[in-house]
Amino acid sequence: MLKPEASQAAAEAAGGLKGYNFAYLDERTKRIIRRAILKAVAVPGYQVPFGSREMPMPYGWGTGGIQVSAAIMGADDVFKVIDQGSDDTTNAVSIRQFFSKVAGVKTTTHTGEASIIQTRHRIPEQPLREGQVVVYQVPIPEPLRWLEPSEAETRTLHALDEYGIMHVKLYEDIAGHGEIATSYDYPVLVNGRYVMSPSPLPKFDNPKMDQCPALQLFGAGREKRIYAIPPYTSVKSLDFEDYPFHVQRWDKACEICGATDSYLDEIITDDSGTRLYVCSDTDYCAARLAAKDSI
């Protein structure tokens, strides 16, 4: 065992914040989260309850994601945070600064350089690779929650593999709107067993989760749940044979970089309704622009 001064010195050498353990959480909490993550990976899509801690920010700001990131993070990790695809929004900047302060880790905005990518509501456009970990911030982990308010009931439905109500919901979409109108938080079936909420991702990103080479971890702080998708695991968006799943398309290109294959944000630029369409993934957009400039 290290003496307190020695461990303090070690923490500072690793770049941590004085008076705090490496990556903010105490070791026991990290072990609780780590064990939950291991079981979550063993049963893909199943929501493992865990003893979520209060974090120095309000619920809804990514406390679940932050706890998962803190539990898996090592001193040599490179950390990226995106919020709706963007590296420079308040949430992304604060969380990045938080970890650079409490863990002293290197941070980046480049998807390719990052070993841990914490995300709110998007998956980067650049394909992920083996060895990367994506940490999703999840507000409501239970996909059946809006259909069945009781936790005891939804837990039983998962146990019995009984997802009829979800199909009825999608069917009602078709009956009411002529198509499955769910455009974000679109339910998926993981490894042929558990129906899972992919967090409020646009359904555009759902296909990226299927057979993804990176490990995907989901943390819900307020709801105290962790779930996971191991690399190379089947993730199927629910649909019907006559109403197959499809993703959003735009007849526009990004007005900054010209990308036609990325998820576009609509920005209203004046009072007369002028609209601008730009990439939601700022790193992807900037990289494309840089590549263009260098030619």
Place this chain on the structure above:
Amino acid sequence: MREIRTRPGLTEPVHGSQRIFKAVLEAVSRPGKLVKVFDLPPSPYAEAAPAGGKTPGRGLTGGMSRGLTALALALCDQDTPIWLDSACDDAETRHHLRFHCGSPLVKEPAGAVFAFVGDATRLPRLHEFSRGMPEYPDCSATLIIRAVLGGPAGERFEFNGPGARDAVCLIQGLPVWFRKSWQDNHAGYPLGVDALFVDDRGAVDPLPHFKILGLPRGVSFESARRPRSYNRENLQCMSR
């Protein structure tokens, strides 16, 4: 009574635990892949054990090896009852785990969250361990089993399941019934035990290390489970 001297735990409790956990995470998410770990804690046994003395084979070939100890130190605490097999269950190990982890030690495999198996040939039947409940499949045991991994000898296992891609590994030292018993365990998915294999042969290398192999319950040794067609099943459900 023999005097037991308290032995040190991980050299770097914070960063060492993180690296060991990260290796376990990698092993569990990529079953069939051997993951190397360089954070080897001292063994629970006094170093002065004479070669060929009273405690033959301890440390390297029997008992609570350094690799098993590493996983215990990184993952276990007061919340995780531990079961030790007869190879690991000795005064030194009990003292070591109580001192460093504070874990309760249980007599029956059924009560364990983690089970440490130093002698795989005498592994209890898998159904003796907790396999979780339908509503809480996470409340199942994790077996940490010492074995010789990746050859040169051993039985060939083909890993199929989430995270496993063309993964084949040789495992030596498992009982003959293991393959069948594991298939039964897998058939109960999402219930079932998870296993981690630990190979300590690298502990005497110039760069001491050990290797971990993950075997979560979703992995089958037979060709891949075909994902069910959701539409088809739904139609059946509707027509009922």
